[in-house]
Amino acid sequence: xxxxxxxxxxxxxxxxxxxxxxxxxxxxxxxxxxxxxxxxxxxxxxxxxxxxxxxxxxxxxxxxxxxxxxxxxxxxxxxxxxxxxxxxxxxxxxxxxxxxxxxxxxxxxxxxxxxxxxxxxxxxxxxxxxxxxxxxxxxxxxxxxxxxxxxxxxxxxxxxxxxxxxxxxxxxxxxxxxxxxxxxxxxxxxxxxxxxxxxxxxxxxxxxxxxxxxxxxxxxxxxxxxxxxxxxxxxxxxxxxxxxxxxxxxxxxxxxxxxxxxxxxxxxxxxxxxxxxxxxxxxxxxxxxxxxxxxxxxxxxxxxxxxxxxxxxxxxxxxxxxxxxxxxxxxxxxxxxxxxxxxxxxxxxxxxxxxxxxxxxxxxxxxxxxxxxxxxxxxxxxxxxxxxxxxxxxxxxxxxxxxxxxxxxxxxxxxxxxxxxxxxxxxxxxxxxxxxxxxxxxxxxxxxxxxxxxxxxxxxxxxxxxxxxxxxxxxxxxxxxxxxxxxxxxxxxxxxxxxxxxxxxxxxxxxxxxxxxxxxxxxxxxxxxxxxxxxxxxxxxxxxxxxxxxxxxxxxxxxxxxxxxxxxxxxxxxxxxxxxxxxxxxxxxxxxxxxxxxxxxxxxxxxxxxxxxxxxxxxxxxxxxxxxxxxxxxxxxxxxxxxxxxxxxxxxxxxxxxxxxxxxxxxxxxxxxxxxxxxxxxxxxxxxxxxxxxxxx
Ligand code: CA
Numbered sequence: 076x077x078x079x080x081x082x083x084x085x086x087x088x089x090x091x092x093x094x095x096x097x098x099x100x101x102x103x104x105x106x107x108x109x110x111x112x113x114x115x116x117x118x119x120x121x122x123x124x125x126x127x128x129x130x131x132x133x134x135x136x137x138x139x140x141x142x143x144x145x146x147x148x149x150x151x152x153x154x155x156x157x158x159x160x161x162x163x164x165x166x167x168x169x170x171x172x173x174x175x176x177x178x179x180x181x182x183x184x185x186x187x188x189x190x191x192x193x194x195x196x197x198x199x200x201x202x203x204x205x206x207x208x209x210x211x212x213x214x215x216x217x218x219x220x221x222x223x224x225x226x227x228x229x230x231x232x233x234x235x236x237x238x239x240x241x242x243x244x245x246x247x248x249x250x251x252x253x254x255x256x257x258x259x260x261x262x263x264x265x266x267x268x269x270x271x272x273x274x275x276x277x278x279x280x281x282x283x284x285x286x287x288x289x290x291x292x293x294x295x296x297x298x299x300x301x302x303x304x305x306x307x308x309x310x311x312x313x314x315x316x317x318x319x320x321x322x323x324x325x326x327x328x329x330x331x332x333x334x335x336x337x338x339x340x341x342x343x344x345x346x347x348x349x350x351x352x353x354x355x356x357x358x359x360x361x362x363x364x365x366x367x368x369x370x371x372x373x374x375x376x377x378x379x380x381x382x383x384x385x386x387x388x389x390x391x392x393x394x395x396x397x398x399x400x401x402x403x404x405x406x407x408x409x410x411x412x413x414x415x416x417x418x419x420x421x422x423x424x425x426x427x428x429x430x431x432x433x434x435x436x437x438x439x440x441x442x443x444x445x446x447x448x449x450x451x452x453x454x455x456x457x458x459x460x461x462x463x464x465x466x467x468x469x470x471x472x473x474x475x476x477x478x479x480x481x482x483x484x485x486x487x488x489x490x491x492x493x494x495x496x497x498x499x500x501x502x503x504x505x506x507x508x509x510x511x512x513x514x515x516x517x518x519x520x521x522x523x524x525x526x527x528x529x530x531x532x533x534x535x536x537x538x539x540x541x542x543x544x545x546x547x548x549x550x551x552x553x554x555x556x557x558x559x560x561x562x563x564x565x566x567x568x569x570x571x572x573x574x575x576x577x578x579x580x581x582x583x584x585x586x587x588x589x590x591x592x593x594x595x596x597x598x599x600x601x602x603x604x605x606x607x608x609x610x611x612x613x614x615x616x617x618x619x620x621x622x623x624x625x626x627x628x629x630x631x632x633x634x635x636x637x638x639x640x641x642x643x644x645x646x647x648x649x650x651x652x653x654x655x656x657x658x659x660x661x662x663x664x665x666x667x668x669x670x671x672x673x674x675x676x677x678x679x680x681x682x683x684x685x686x687x688x689x690x691x692x693x694x695x696x697x698x699x700x701x702x703x704x705x706x707x708x709x710x711x712x713x714x715x716x717x718x719x720x721x722x723x724x725x726x727x728x729x730x731x732x733x734x735x736x737x738x739x740x741x742x743x744x745x746x747x748x749x750x751x752x753x754x755x756x757x758x759x760x761x762x763x764x765x766x767x768x769x770x771x772x
Pocket of ligand 1: 272348349394396
C-alpha cells in the first residue's frame with residue numbers, strides 16, 4: 076500500500092499516458108490465478124475465483140461521493156445489455172445484444188473496433204426465444220473469445236478485431252443456444268449452452284483448444300438412451316438414478332451460466348441445470364435423483380473426466396437449477412482453512428462446499444423457502460416439505476422458477492468475509508392438474524413446455540420482493556439487507572475500498588458501505604440496469620464501468636416488469652464510465668414510456684379462439700412480448716402495435732418475422748393457431764382499454 080503511489084508516479088514520469096499499450100499483460104493461467112494490482116478485469120468473474128472483488132481503494136467509503144461521469148458511449152442499436160466487460164491494459168472488451176463485440180479505449184470511450192458475429196443470420200428460424208442476451212466473454216493470450224446465441228465460439232484478435240478461428244458447439248437439429256460467457260484455462264476454452272426446455276435435449280459442456288478451436292473434450296450432463304451405450308462411467312452411474320424412458324424427453328441439465336475453473340485442484344466446476352421437462356412425474360415417473368441435474372460437478376480440467384459432484388436438488392421438479400455462479404474462497408471454519416466454494420442457487424440455500432471432495436459443509440436459507448425445511452448435513456440431502464412436489468396436482472411453493480437468486484452474479488469481499496447477493500422472493504403455483512402426464516410429449520420447434528401449467532394471466536406490480544443481501548458464509552447468517560425495486564436487479568461488485576456497487580431495475584446505480592449496507596452514492600441513469608459493474612485502473616486512476624440496457628429473462632413478467640416504463644426501443648442503451656471528480660453529464664434520456672393499447676372497434680373476439688391463443692402465447696410469444704401481452708420491454712407491446720390491428724398485418728409479421736430486429740419466423744404455425752393468437756391479442760388490448768376507460772371518471 077505504502078509504495079504503490081511512488082511506483083505509479085515513477086511510471087508516469089517515464090512514460091506520459093498515451094494510447095493503451097496492448098500486449099503488456101499476458102492473460103494466461105498465472106494472470107488469471109491472482110488478484111493482481113486491480114488494474115485489469117481479466118475474466119467474467121474478474122479472475123479464476125469468480126469473486127468479483129477488486130483490490131482498488133482510490134474509490135472508497137470516503138471518496139465515493141466524488142464519483143462522476145467520465146464518459147458515455149451511446150449504443151443506439153443495442154437492446155439487452157447484461158454483459159460483464161473485460162479490461163486488459165486500458166482496453167475494454169464487451170458483448171452487446173446478439174454478441175456484437177466491441178473494444179473501447181477506457182480513457183476516452185473511443186471505439187477501437189467492432190465485431191459482429193451476425194448471430195441472427197446464423198440462428199435463422201431457430202431464433203425462437205428472446206435471448207439476445209450475452210452475459211460476457213473471455214480473454215486469452217491476445218485473443219477475445221465470444222460465444223454467440225446461435226451456438227458458435229469465435230476467437231477474435233484483440234488488437235485488430237479480426238476473426239482468428241470459429242467453431243460450432245451445437246449438436247444439429249436441436250434448439251440449443253448460448254447466453255453465457257466462455258471460460259479459459261490451461262489453453263482450453265469451455266462453453267455450455269441453454270435450450271433443453273424447448274425440445275427433447277440433454278445438456279453438455281465442451282472444451283476447445285484456445286489457439287485453434289479444435290475440440291478437446293465434451294462432457295454430457297445427463298445420461299442418454301442406455302441402448303446407445305454410455306459415454307463414460309459417470310453416465311452409467313447417473314443412469315441408475317433415472318426411471319422410465321427419460322431419454323425420450325432429453326433429460327435437460329444444461330450448463331448455461333455458472334462455470335468456475337479451480338487452479339488449486341485443476342478442476343472445472345460446472346453448475347448444472349434443471350430437468351427437461353421440469354415435472355419429474357413425467358421425466359422419471361418412478362422417482363430417482365436424476366443425476367447430474369441441479370448439481371455442481373467437478374471435472375478434471377485436462378481430460379473432462381468426472382471427479383465428484385454435489386446435487387443441490389435431488390429429483391428436481393421446480394426448475395431449481397444450480398446454474399448460478401460458483402465462487403472460490405479460503406474460509407476459516409472451526410480453526411481450519413477450508414478450500415471452499417460458495418454457491419447460492421435458485422433453491423434458496425446458501426452452500427459452502429469443500430472443493431477437495433464436494434462435501435457440503437453448510438447449507439442455509441437466504442430467503443423465503445418452503446419446498447424444504449433444511450439440508451441434512453450428514454446425508455447432504457434436503458429434507459422436503461410434504462406437498463412440495465405438488466403430489467396432489469397443485470401447490471404454491473417458495474421460491475418459484477425465478478429462484479431466490481438467479482444468474483445475477485454475487486460478489487465476495489475476502490477482506491471482510493462477506494458475500495453480496497441480489498435476491499428475489501417470489502412464489503409460484505406449481506400445477507399439473509390439467510396435464511395428462513402419460514400423454515405429455517416434449518415440445519418441438521423450440522416452444523417452451525415444462526410439464527407444469529404456466530399461468531396465462533398478468534403478473535401484478537407488487538408480486539414478490541427483491542433485495543440486496545450481505546451474507547456471512549462462515550457464521551451462516553445475513554448481516555444486512557436492502558430492499559430493491561421489483562423485481563429484476565443486476566449483479567454486484569465489491570471492492571477493497573469497502574464498497575458494494577449495484578444497479579437497479581429503476582435505473583439507479585448505487586454504492587453501499589459493505590459493512591452496514593448504508594447507501595453512500597447514487598446516480599440516475601434513466602433506464603433499467605441489468606448488467607453488473609466492473610472496476611479497473613489506468614495510469615493509477617480508478618474507473619468504474621457499467622452497461623445500461625434493460626433486458627433478460629425476468630423482464631417478461633407483464634405489469635411487474637412493465638411498471639418501470641422501459642418500453643421497447645424507447646431508451647438509448649449506453650456504456651457508462653465513472654471516476655473521481657469527473658464532471659460529465661448523464662445524457663438526456665426519454666422519460667418512462669407506457670404503450671397505449673388500441674382497441675379495434677367492432678372486432679368480434681371469439682372467446683374460444685382467444686383461450687387457445689393464450690395457451691400458444693405462453694409457449695413462444697411471452698418471452699419477448701410479456702405475460703398477458705403486457706410487454707416489459709424485450710419486444711413491442713402487441714396490444715399497442717398498429718401492426719396487430721389487422722389480421723393480415725399481424726399474420727404477415729408472425730409468419731415472415733422481422734429477423735433483423737430479432738423477430739423470428741413462425742412458418743410452422745397453421746391458420747388456426749395464427750387466428751387464435753390474433754384473437755388473444757385483440758382480447759387483451761380490449762380488456763386494457765376497457766379497464767382504463769372504467770378507471771377514468
Ligand atoms: Ca430452467
